[in-house]
Amino acid sequence: MKKKITIKDIAKVANVSIGTVDRVIHNRGKVSEKALQKVNDALKELDYKANPLARSLKNNVVYAISILVPDPQKDSYWLPCQQGIMEIITEYEAFDVDISVHYFDPSESESFSQVGARLIRKSPDAVLFVPLFERESDVLLRKLNKKGILSATFNSMPRNHVDQHVGQDLYLSGRVGAKLISDFLDPSTSKIGIVHIDEAFNNAIHMQQKEEGFKSFYETYAAKYDIFTKTINTDNIHSTLLDFIESHGVNVFFVTTSKTYEVARTLELLNKNGIVVGYDLLQENIKYLTEGKIQFLIHQAPRMQASLSLKSLVEKLLFKKEYPKKQFLPIEIINSENVKSYL
Amino acid sequence: MKKKITIKDIAKVANVSIGTVDRVIHNRGKVSEKALQKVNDALKELDYKANPLARSLKNNVVYAISILVPDPQKDSYWLPCQQGIMEIITEYEAFDVDISVHYFDPSESESFSQVGARLIRKSPDAVLFVPLFERESDVLLRKLNKKGILSATFNSMPRNHVDQHVGQDLYLSGRVGAKLISDFLDPSTSKIGIVHIDEAFNNAIHMQQKEEGFKSFYETYAAKYDIFTKTINTDNIHSTLLDFIESHGVNVFFVTTSKTYEVARTLELLNKNGIVVGYDLLQENIKYLTEGKIQFLIHQAPRMQASLSLKSLVEKLLFKKEYPKKQFLPIEIINSENVKSYL
DNA sequence: TAAAAAAATGTGTACGTACACACAAATTTA
DNA sequence: TAAATTTGTGTGTACGTACACATTTTTTTA
Structure with missing residues (x-):
């Protein structure tokens, strides 16, 4: 059974007092060359590790x-x-x-x-x-x-x-979304839409980095797709989404925020099938995921x-x-x- | 700034010594009804929590x-x-x-x-x-x-x-594999194979539970598929795999062990495309994953x-x-x- | 009611570290 | 060379808890 090394052990080996050992450890001087040498040797030899428990017990600031x-x-x-x-x-x-x-x-x-x-x-x-x-x-x-x-x-x-x-690496998370979606794509029928839904443009950086990551994936991808982007920040999410879907015929969605369920719900109302990949394990997202109306969610933990x-x-x-x-x-x-x- | 409550504080409030408080906390008796009451009251009132640092410092068993x-x-x-x-x-x-x-x-x-x-x-x-x-x-x-x-x-x-x-919930992990694969299936061409590759039948329970989970998914799934199962435990993995693939025309694989790369390699040798979902982030698995010859890996962490x-x-x-x-x-x-x- | 026994309570020390202070040794100064 | 200083070294106490032991109080017994 291994015994833990304490300053006391060091002191004994170096043949000095624990006070001297302490001064060496915290190098606050007042130690002779000779003693310093001996203590440092002992420290190394016994592989001393301060006991964090005792240390923080002593250190009684809150x-x-x-x-x-x-x-x-x-x-x-x-x-x-x-x-x-x-x-x-x-x-x-x-x-x-x-x-x-x-x-x-x-x-x-x-x-x-x-x-x-x-x-x-x-x-x-x-x-x-x-x-x-x-x-x-x-x-x-x-x-x-x-x-x-x-x-x-x-x-x-x-x-x-x-x-x-x-x-999380947001750029990479955009690429992950792109990869997940790519497994469902059909060059003849698929139209990809990136949807940013956020009430007050908070996550501007977030959304942008994800979008960049997403697009970067398709730059090195065999088949080329048109990618439409829509930023929605107002309250009339549904009408805006509806318009977006109908005008471009988008049927594959990458939603960069936790409001992914909004897209799934809109598709449901339209009675349309679509591929939806988005973010976060919100109650509503999980519901659509379980029903097969969202294919994948990326968990930001x-x-x-x-x-x-x-x-x-x-x-x-x-x-x-x-x-x-x-x-x-x-x-x-x-x-x-x-x-x-x-x- | 909140002050931490110690047994000393409890002792003061209950108007007893710290020894008495200590006896109450560890209920090793020798405390009068009255004192017990007072100490317990103080304990509750001040919401005492023992300092784990001091506690384990004192407790000097290794x-x-x-x-x-x-x-x-x-x-x-x-x-x-x-x-x-x-x-x-x-x-x-x-x-x-x-x-x-x-x-x-x-x-x-x-x-x-x-x-x-x-x-x-x-x-x-x-x-x-x-x-x-x-x-x-x-x-x-x-x-x-x-x-x-x-x-x-x-x-x-x-x-x-x-x-x-x-x-990990192995049954569920089998279901996850099934779900991942289901996105690639085509009722007219897909033939599913479950492959257990393990040198010495070690992971019998593991593999079995995963298989059960996998199959359970397809019981509630719309299209029915024939699922072929193969257990490989010897050294001539390749010939056995080759035979398995050719004889049933299997092109979709769920590999229940970390030897997933063996299937990917065999497909590569045969110059065949296939869907492979397996387990674990081994160097070789990652290689095939990156090359697109394994679609998904389940990480057992x-x-x-x-x-x-x-x-x-x-x-x-x-x-x-x-x-x-x-x-x-x-x-x-x-x-x-x-x-x-x-x- | 005093002595003996039992029960209750209090005190002291240790865990390992950190730091203040007292003390000893080596220098410097007069 | 003695006194004053500087430098180096050792000791003691605290942190909060746990437990052994000493002390006090209460109860029992003769």
Whole structure:
């Protein structure tokens, strides 16, 4: 049975006191050449690893983390993200972290700025947020960097420097959508439409990167297809969609947002068959997926994104554990069968 | 900023000593009715949560965990599993766990029994293993249960009682394969073959459950297909496969093991096109997937299975954290595009 | 009612680390 | 060479929990 090496063991081997060992480890000087040498040798020889438990027990500051995410009440896409956060809060309940969650309205950028400014005033140790609005996020991020507050994002990635990010490769996810669709294509009858449905142009970067990825796939693909693109952001989604479908005869759809069900519903109303590939495991999307009216969904794993990013942040503060600056989650393909294993 | 509640706080509020609080928490008696009441009230009122760091720091036993997994040198499918284990070992390096890994030859059941018997003799606190051989696993499991050693499995599930299990729903994964294939089927030309390729009948349960799931899908499916099944376990895989393909005219394949590339290779040699759906992200499978000679792979996430099961075990011992007895990982669908996000 | 026994309660120490402080050794200065 | 300084080194205490042991209080017995 392996015994764990402590500073005491090092002290004994190097024939000095634990105080000296401690000074060497934290290199805060006041150590003679000779002692330094001996301690460093012992450190290496015994392969010393500090006990993170004892370390963080001693370190009795309570870290404050503020989280800024879209209100799940306004857009149910954010519900799993909230769950992921709550899961981590429970997990670290007994530790020295104080995590507070703040919500903004995903349809109003001022809401984001307001809540963001408010929570920054309390000078937390770290801020985790979803940079839904490009400009406002950059403002927030600049403030955070200036104040030396640790910053982290998930879902989308800001242009500015951020200390940690968890997300998906959106360009590649567009390519995945293209590949999935390609298996159904028939050069003589298929007409492809890319549909962006988002209430307030929030996900501009998101949608654009997915579209680029999608199109890039067909550039290297044997048969060429005309690809029609439609951006829908108002309330009369149905009439706009109807018009789009009828005017171009589109029958194959790649929907870049979680509102995929809107296309499936419109096709249902029109009593038309079509191929629909879109995003996210919303209740309504799953319903159409199960009924065979959506062929595939790409899972952006909001729950996992939220929990992984929060966890990374917590462990970085608590245990000085280092995570890669950018963590990309796999792009998960969901059909009517494996969806059951995701619930 | 929230202050964490300690037994000291409880003692102060209940107006007793920390010793009394401690006795209440661990209910080892010797506490008067009155004191018990007061302490319990304080405990509830302040919502006390023990600090797991301090707790496990104090608890200075070193837990021993023995792991019994197939040798990745004999079958490269187990390489990621080994990596997942190593990852967790590194993560908990500084903690009071002593994890030792032992390998058995996946083609020889005696090897499993032998190594299993050897490691059980050291009476570890927990044993994590892959129950590749049904009978031998049950023997091992019975010994573990008798000796009161914590048992855990992953990959396949033994019939006998096991304290913890991480795996995938194999029946459902068969259905997922069926669904993926169904999108390519043409009632007039398609002939479906289920192929089990395994060197030594190890994965009997695995393969059977997948086959059942696969077939169940087509029972409720509109068009009926003849489904041919072939089990290949010898070395002359190619000739057997060749014969199978030619004699039935099979052109759509569901391969239930990681040897999926064998079918793709045979088709390549025959210069035939076919639909191939199989399992696992082996180097060779990925090659054929990228070349379009395998349409989909189902990812069994051996790395994740190994790391999750080991992690659960470690945290159960170290922090008394409770995990669900059975954890099922999602069934992940891989095509030529999203495979990049898995590497 | 005093002594003995039992029950209840409190105190001290350890886990491994971090840091303040006291002390000892080596230098510098007078 | 003694005193003053600088540098190096060791000791003690705290973090929060767990448990052994000492002490106090209550109950039982003679």
